[in-house]
Amino acid sequence: MSGGMALFIVVALGAIGWIVARARATRMQAEAGRLATHSLPGQHGWYVALWTVLPALAFLAVWASVTPALVLDSVLNTPVAQKLPADDFTRSAILGEARALASGARSVAFNPQSLTLVEPFRAAILRYSGLGALLAIILAFAGGAYALSRVRPAFTARKRVEKLVMWLLLGASLIAIITTAGIVASLLFESLRFFSMVNPLDFLFGLKWSPQSAAMGYGTRDAFGAVPLFWGTIFIGAIIAMLVAIPLGLMSAIYLTQYARPQVRRWMKPMLEVLAGVPTVVYGYFAALTIAPALRNVASTLGISGASSESALAAGLVMGVMIIPFISSMADDSIAAVPQSMRDGSLAMGATTSETIRRVLIPAALPGVVGGVLLAVSRAIGETMIVVMAAGLAANLTLNPFASVTTVTTQMVQLLTGDQEFDSAKTLAAFALGLVLFVVTLLLNIVALRVVKKYREAYE
């Protein structure tokens, strides 16, 4: 009997328990009277169902984790297994193959000896999974019977079920903390391993990035200087993209909130938001296919040297467009938060609308806008697909926007795809880069939220 079957039977037993308990509680309620019973029939039903299912499920989970060892043990005790070679490597290879054959995961044997072990494996697996299923079903019956015996008018089934529900809710909310801890732990752990091979100072301040040469055995000293990557990231995400996104986003927000007629606003605002909903891989493809070749042609007609078909400008431009709705909605919010009285005061003094916007609204909304820009920068430097597809792989320290630069995220993708031995400095470098990225985006977000919050409080 397979685990899935046992699972199904346990859940079915739970459903039966629910029905039986509910029927019994309904009868009981009719006999004892509504006011004499503590809980509703359905709540008794849930109590019994949970007692039926949960212990059995917990047992099945534990069983599933210990069975492989038990199966292996019993197979090794069979006479056939005595003929296995003593060499550990071949031995475990044969055992693994036999197990895969027995469970049907594979159909062809590489080593003929594993065929002799298939039968013992199959028998052991059958024995233990059957035993587990039987025990689980007995456990389900026992739990259900125990809970069913407690269906009494005064029994507080509701409180007990609700207590479990509360634990469930608490558990769900703890997943967020676990995830954060998981991210921090995995980044820190792998980064520490990386920094045991590469000096952190060389990594943070080194000017030469060529992980390939480290992989080929030229040593790690000059291979992992990440400054060119940091520069490329800042150049694309914080400079070029923002030069596009801030003016366009801010002016769009101003026009749509201050000048546009309501009908225009109703159509244009969602349209701008579509820009944020386009997947980044589409932007990346667009940048690589359309924008980058066009920019290279422009550069070569202008006679700019070092123009590459994978330019920082193409990636930055497209990323800027992606960020426009982000900036625009942040600016929108902070302009809307400026008190009407300030606007009215300025207009009453005879200022034109644009003078009011430039001299009153924007200065008053500036902290909010700055916070929005910081959030946008954190978004832009963590963006991956656009730079992977449109920016290059050459780690250049250059100011020429038509040249190819590489970024932190591009290199992370580059380092972790292809061959993966998990102990090489090359692979672990991706985690160190990830740690830097995580810390920087976290700081940017904290600062941005603090700026926005502080400013909001000032006007409320």
Place this chain on the structure above:
Amino acid sequence: MTITATQLNPGRRTIAPTAWRDDTMRRRIARRYAAERRFKLLGLAAVLLSAGFLAFLLITMIGNGARGFTRTEIALPIDFQHSVIMIDPATLQSPAAQQALANANLPAVIDTAANTAFGEGGARMISPGAQIAVRKAILADPTVLNGTATITVPASEGIDVAAKGHGDAANEAAVNRLKQAGALSTGFNLRFLTASDGTDPTLVGIWGALKGSLITMGITLALSFPIGVLAALYLEEYAPRNRWTDLVEVSINNLAAVPSIIFGLLGLAIFLNLMHLPRSAPLVGGMTLALMTMPVIVIAGRNAIKAVPPSIRNAALGIGASPVQVVFHHVLPLALPGILTGTIIGMARALGETAPLLMIGMRAFVASPPGGITDPASVLPVQIFLWSDEVGRGFIEKTSAAIIVLLLFLLTMNSLAIYLRNKFEKKW
């Protein structure tokens, strides 16, 4: 302190602030109004530029991608009677017909026929997928084997691209020859919607990637929706104000802002290296994306729950409902449309996500649709990324066509979210 006109405009002739007819004043007002118009136009230009970029992007994609849904077909006359075909018409009625056709040496038959019909090099005009069409034709009507039959087969990549106007000179000439012979036609590329990844652009399809995406999204939804909703309920309705609750809130807000590639690193380190789950599987992809989507659902869920007025809770408590009953019988149903809207938006984001999936190895060449949650699979955005690396012109239109399909899905999901919001949103 009073400010005079002189102080505002030092070095200018002093005029009274109400001297509206004065020339200086008129000029100044004209200048200010011009600035006002310029500013307004600048704003309009910004909006139009942004919208124009979107339009440019969509038009480029549709222009390139529309051709990906069609294919060029060639009417190929095949003389079965005098060909090298090795098949016994009797077997075609038996269940072994497919096997018999697979052994019938059809590619050689097709190559010979093409070379005979279109001169030397004719074989290169026919897609490797032609034998599928020929097989189908033979199965449909075994009598074709007794003579010469004209079968419509897909053209090769070079001919296909040239017929759509992007080919090189040699292929252009071949297309012209075929056109004069009247052998060229255009048909709907059904294979694009039903096949998986491949090496020849005339044979690839998106069904494998689409199925991978659907399975992955199913896992993401099954994990992130219950956890997200329960966490939102807990934080909004029950959580005591203490340090733990603050920690949970800070983590959720941070997770919502963490770059998606970091989630990929988490998936790689925990799910693959620690838990040894299979690489490139929808299971791992779905779990990784679920961690990414969960904060979005929690935040949207909390806002929706917050919008349910306290009077409803008080009324339910007042007639004797327990706190759990209040939430599950009253608050949750009322907040559900808002939560669903947030969920759909989160799922749309997850559907378009590529970077974390690259980290967990979902970039392998997968030539068949996944059968289960642990099979190697590709997803639509990753398929787009992989095809974008191919050099052939034939892949450009396939990539754009896949992008159109992806955008259609996202558009549908977002429209659904907007519809739900408009239909069920209540103003209390």
